[in-house]
Amino acid sequence: MQRRNFIKNVGIASAGVVMGTSLLSNAFGRVPNLPTNWMWMHAKPEWTEDKWLSTLTQLKEANIEGLLLGGGKNMLEKVIPLAEKAGIEVHAWMWTLNRNGDEEAWKHPDWFAVSREGKSCHEHQPYVEYYKWTCPSKKEVREHIEAQVRELAQIEGLKGVHLDYVRYADVILPIALQPKYNLVQDKEYPEFDFCYCPTCQQKFKEEYGKDVMKLEDPTADADWRQYRYDSVTRLVNHLYKVTHEYDKLLSAAVFPQPDLARKICRQSWDDWSLDMIFPMLYQNFYSEELDWVKSSAKKGVKALDGKFPLYAGLFIPSIEATDFDEALKMAKKGGAKGVSVFDLNSMTTAHWDALKQRSVR
Template identity: 45%
Template sequence: MACNSVKEKNKPQEEEIKNDFIFATWAHASDKFVKEEWEKKFQYYDSLGITEALIGGNAEVLKQIVPLAKQKNIKVHAWMWTLNRPNDTVANQHSDWYAVNRLGENSLEYRAYVDYYQWLSPFHPEAREYIKNNVRELAKIEGLASIHLDYVRYVDVILGADLQPKYGLVQDHEMPEYDYGYHPIAREGYKELFGVDPIEFENPELSTEWRQYRLNAVTTLVNELVEVAHESGHKMTAAVFPFPEMSRQMVRQAWDDWHLDMAFPMLYQNFYRQNINWIGFATEQGVRDVDFPIIAGLYSPALRSPSDLEQAIRLAREKGAKGMSVFTADDLTNEQKKVFVKLSKEFE
């Protein structure tokens, strides 16, 4: 059994798992709280049968959102960007906190793929403490369903097949500019342990030790964040790549070794040029690999066909997911909304 089976003493009391199938959505909050906007949004979510919202925003705004959601019996999760911290005014003052690729390029100065890719290194102790403090700040909010981690991984060493052409890439091998984890602290620690600097590897992708060493850095960070959340009585969830083995290969993310209360694998089949059945396959694999609940993440623009959306939701449920979360309910078509209403009532 994976090490996520270890239960900490401070873990929140487990709630009885019901047969209900959760309907959730990711949502963004602006820096300014407007009560009327959120009242309208939660009324809309409620009309679709959505009972959980993963909301990205600052702590002050989230504190005001939670009571409004509660009026509609909607649970709020604080959606936190973890290692990817674009335009973070505190982190930006510490260039040594940032991840480094195989070419020695710092993620603050060299932004792989897109400008908002500004990744902290899980090897830097001050960066890790800063991330813990971000969790502690969110943990002050009363009434959260969880603190929800996102971007808790490395830069994509391999993009999904459908994304590569958008960047003019053919990633049939691990390209050095996208191969991260070579922070000086990481290299020094690895050399001390194994007697070799990983920057000297001719084919670093062939070293299982070097890959596992980097996986461990993220895993220990996540499990320390879980402890911080649990100490304050909060649950910890995370948005993750589709299933653990795929996550390891694409973004060096071993989420089956994490002590989460729930995971939200992002099953965006179009990114990988897969069909709807792949959503069921990925769900089933994730359910097999971990001992905490899985909520299937679905990408609404790739499920414009109401029949595809309905099939995806039914497959996720059939293969063991305890719910689904859509990115995002705010851009659903009228036909998609009808599917939500229909299935949320059917699954009650």
């Protein structure tokens, strides 16, 4: 499965914590000896062990010591021993609230998020077909996701779980993406505004004493926004507790800048309990230049205030090889602990050379 098919269209309150005794022996948010450079990587089920070893060796030689790997339990169990030989740690990259490809979730239409115009993601996906969003307010959805996290966290040698799509559908697309869908999103339109399912309506009324369907303008209601921020935050904070039960780390890929992430997809990630975070600082999605990587990283680091480290996510298709060294500098100047690149297929010899010659250390 391709990460964020949108890419093709542009050119490419804290939960209780059970601490382990080894990996997680330090204070919250200050895990020692984390890698500096990372890569998001899709499953490669067709690859032989030799192909994996040669690629992992290439990553290590380029100062990449952390792999955010998709593909599920079988793929992880195959790759982890090989990665250990190469000196690379592996974290399981999983889709969270977007359950595309999840046959069990698909059997439960009531699990899926509902737009303000009353359409469910089970039958009507916003923007693209694979946008099959479930609702974080539903107990059954949270339990289903927790079960997947527990399965992954028990894999021998796995260092952590990496959450992706841990949010609502984009209520407003990044500015550079809107023309690709013939959209002008100058406000929050009903078909992209989630979630208004019966569970959300009931829980919001219980917490705030309001009927969201009777609000004159739900998009202007601060309590309704906060309710949805909190729904995702509660899920993440619970999963943090779960992964730490198994002495594993928890991280997440998120939208850039906490305020922007709140606006675009209801992510208040500076409120989350995590061990590290990976904002996708894809400057071309926002019609920005490379210095935006620095300013965005700086805003994230300031908001976190030392809670846990931030790694700048870099989108290789939008960064010329000749500019890659500058992108790494921007991440460092912004206060990022390191970078994560997306993805392997976009790396050129010049990109590899830049990584070998410079680290954000």
